[in-house]
């Protein structure tokens with residue numbers, strides 16, 4: 434079983450030798466092949482030295498360091514112009530997320546530029562993308578649980594981005610404001626989702642060219658529910674895999690119930706057909722979908738590998754405790 438884990442350090446931590454030694458020891462106990470290192474972009478660019486040292490250390494230890502990057506996240510030093518091109522996602526009146534909307538050509542160009550800066554700074558063996566999509570397909574009034582909802586509630590709405598360009602796109606589609614009828618019409622929704630897919634894929638292809646030029650691999654964390662979530666957020670990842678745009682994919686199969694994990698994994702195996710891509714199923718010890726015991730997490734990992742996964746990606750290193758490490762090192 435190939436084991437990866439998400440990891441969220443910062444430069445100050447990585448500058449401390451005892452911290453790095455402890456992390457490497459944990460990864461060894463986990464028998465990890467590598468890590469999805471979710472670096473804060475600004476933190477990397479402000480102080481590259483500890484990051485570069487950590488990349489080199491991982492190489493020496495035989496660990497596959499994959500540099501995490503969020504193409505549409507809030508940039509480190511946003512200009513007033515960038516702020517105009519972002520959208521805000523509120524939940525119950527509270528700010529849940531703010532980022533750069535993929536609808537803007539400027540934001541798509543900027544994503545490739547930001548990745549170039551990071552790759553030049555660290556020269557990692559691989560780039561790992563997260564949030565490679567529009568954020569949150571559904572209207573916030575439907576509440577946080579919808580993110581993991583399997584039922585039909587998501588059909589009743591989906592999130593209409595309110596940034597100026599998305600409003601213009603909707604106007605351009607009809608030559609007038611969309612009515613409630615239009616917004617619920619399958620053809621209108623089809624056109625909107627098609628646009629989302631094109632915008633996201635344009636950036637993915639640019640990043641694929643970039644990583645190929647640098648002789649680096651490209652991996653992506655994706656929505657586990659392809660129909661309920663991924664497609665309506667512009668993330669047609671089964672097709673990306675079929676077209677060879679990715680080297681590995683980690684569907685975030687976060688659930689506390691083994692049957693749900695199995696069902697979702699098998700559903701995606703059918704969608705992937707014969708795609709030549711490594712599947713490292715994302716499994717969570719603790720996430721917004723709930724908490725698993727160390728035994729439950731291990732059972733999920735063993736089951737998806739039995740069903741055909743190449744390995745697993747654990748979410749995340751910081752929440753694994755002594756009991757987890759004892760179980761994994763005993764494998």
Ligand SMILES: [Zn+2]
Pocket residue numbers: 520534535536594595596597598599600
């Ligand atoms: Zn928008």
